[in-house]
Amino acid sequence: MPDTRSYSISDLAAEFGVTTRTLRFYEEKGFLAPERRGRVRYFSAADRVRLRLILRGRRLGLSLEESAEIIDLYKAPEGGKRQLTALLDKLAERRAQLEKQAADLAATLADLADVEHACRAALADLNPARSR
Amino acid sequence: MPDTRSYSISDLAAEFGVTTRTLRFYEEKGFLAPERRGRVRYFSAADRVRLRLILRGRRLGLSLEESAEIIDLYKAPEGGKRQLTALLDKLAERRAQLEKQAADLAATLADLADVEHACRAALADLNPARSR
C-alpha cells in the first residue's frame, strides 16, 4: 500500500511552518504540482517529499529554481551516454559548489568557536573563584 | 608595520569578483566604512577582511544583515558578565543554525552521491566492455 492519503494545503503549511500562500506560490511557479479536484488542492506523499527537499534547499540559501534543478537530478538517471555524462557533469558542478559551501561553513563555525573560547576566558577572568 | 596600503574600489571589486556598485551599496548600508578623502573611497586591509567575511556569509545564503551581525560577534569579547553571557547565547544560536545547515548540506551531498553511483552504473550497463 503506497501511502495513498493526501494532505490539505493547511496541513502541509502547518507541518512545515510555511504559509498557504507559500504553497500556492510554489505551485504557481511549477515547483509543486498537487492534484486538483475542482479547484481544491490535494497534496500527495510525493508532493510532501518534494516540499521537504525544496525547503531543505531553501535553508541552504539556494533559490527555488536551484533547488528544483537539484531535485530533478534525483530522478532515476536514464538516457544515452550523452545524457548520462551530461548529468555527471551537472552533479560534479553541484558537488563542487556545495563542498565550497561546506568549507565556508566550517570556517565560520571555527571562527565562532574561537570567539566562544575567548568569551569563556573573559568570563573566568571576571570571576576567578568559580572559574571553569 | 601594520599593512598600511589601501585599495581602490575597483581593486577590491576585481579581486573579489563583485561590481563597484556592490561595494558602494555595502557602504551605503553600513556594512563597509572605507576611509573617505574628499569623495573618493580608500579601502584598508581591515575593510578587505570584512568584505571577505561578508562574501563568505553571502555564499552561505545569509543576508547581509546576518553576516554583519556574525562579523560583529568576532570583535574581542568585552563587557560585564551580563554582556558576555548574552554573547554566548548568540553564539550558541548561530552555531545551532549553522550546524543544522551543515546537516542539510551533508544530506544533499549524500543524495547527490547516490545519483552519481546510479548514473555510473547506468553508464557501465550501456557499455559493459569498457566497464570499470
Place this chain on the structure above:
DNA sequence: ATCTGTATTGACGTTAACGTCAACGTCATT
C-alpha cells in the same frame, strides 16, 4: 437558512540586493 471554517483566485504591496543609466568631477596623457 445562517453561520463557521476552510478553500479558492486575482491583484497589488514589500523587501533585499543589487543593476543600470545619467550627469558630473579629476587627473594624466597626448
Place this chain on the structure above:
DNA sequence: AATGACGTTGACGTTAACGTCAATACAGAT
C-alpha cells in the same frame, strides 16, 4: 585643450519570494 581612465552621486529599474488584502465558493453544523 581634448581624450580617456577612473572616480563620484542620485535616481529609477529589476528580480525573487513571498505578504496582504478582497471577493468569492462551498461544505458541514446549528
